[in-house]
Amino acid sequence: MPDLPFATIGFDLDGTLLETHRDLGAAVNHALALGGFEPVPADHASDLIGGGAKIMLQRAVDEQGGLPEEGFRKLYKAMLAYYSENNAVHTRPYPHAREVLDQLRDSGIAMAVVTNKFESFARQILTTLDLADRFVAIIGGDTMGKGKAKPAPDPVFEAVKRGGGGSLAFVGDSSYDVMAARAAGVPVIGARYGYCDKPRGELGADAEIDSLAELIPALARLG
Numbered sequence: 001m002p003d004l005p006f007a008t009i010g011f012d013l014d015g016t017l018l019e020t021h022r023d024l025g026a027a028v029n030h031a032l033a034l035g036g037f038e039p040v041p042a043d044h045a046s047d048l049i050g051g052g053a054k055i056m057l058q059r060a061v062d063e064q065g066g067l068p069e070e071g072f073r074k075l076y077k078a079m080l081a082y083y084s085e086n087n088a089v090h091t092r093p094y095p096h097a098r099e100v101l102d103q104l105r106d107s108g109i110a111m112a113v114v115t116n117k118f119e120s121f122a123r124q125i126l127t128t129l130d131l132a133d134r135f136v137a138i139i140g141g142d143t144m145g146k147g148k149a150k151p152a153p154d155p156v157f158e159a160v161k162r163g164g165g166g167s168l169a170f171v172g173d174s175s176y177d178v179m180a181a182r183a184a185g186v187p188v189i190g191a192r193y194g195y196c197d198k199p200r201g202e203l204g205a206d207a208e209i210d211s212l213a214e215l216i217p218a219l220a221r222l223g
């Protein structure tokens with residue numbers, strides 16, 4: 001493994017380390033059914049991911065005409081309750097995730113998760129998948145407070161801090177990740193295999209990878 005000039009690697013979760021769209025899609029569909037809406041097809045669920053659970057449900061409801069605040073809140077609560085019980089049924093690490101995390105750990109590099117999921121869900125899923133102990137920090141969309149989730153830089157700064165204050169590179173699949181990394185002034189790699197909301201080459205990342213097997217060479221080239 002090449003020497004990497006980073007003390008910490010920050011990882012987005014959904015669409016970067018973990019394939020989560022089937023469980024998230026099932027939670028959205030559970031809520032939609034309660035509201036009398038049509039389910040989101042499995043292959044469309046991934047298009048709604050990136051901004052956290054609330055934005056995901058909002059997008060799905062808006063596509064079918066929307067709902068007044070009160071009714072939406074009820075469905076959102078039902079979605080969270082369902083997801084809290086069913087968040088690691090189909091969710092899996094992407095190919096090569098474990099080996100890359102092992103290689104980074106063995107090189108003495110700290111790893112942090114910076115996700116727009118609730119911290120508790122992220123922690124729960126990573127624990128179920130036996131990955132939680134790899135990370136010096138698991139920072140969720142609710143960890144830093146209101147208005148301080150990605151695309152704001154705050155959770156990235158927090159990852160730098162909890163990684164010991166050295167240089168950090170970020171890896172993420174959506175424009176929220178790229179914006180957060182840019183705002184924090186850290187280099188960023190785009191995960192093309194995830195739930196990208198931009199065409200190939202247009203994420204604005206320093207590099208894009210098609211598989212986690214390409215991550216370490218891509219990080220080495222950033223140095």
Ligand SMILES: O=C(O)COP(=O)(O)O
Pocket residue numbers: 012013014015048049050051052053056114115116117
């Ligand atoms: O759940 C989401 O919509 C976003 O989660 P992520 O920040 O880990 O991609």
Ligand SMILES: [Mg+2]
Pocket residue numbers: 012013014015016050172173174194195
């Ligand atoms: Mg993501």
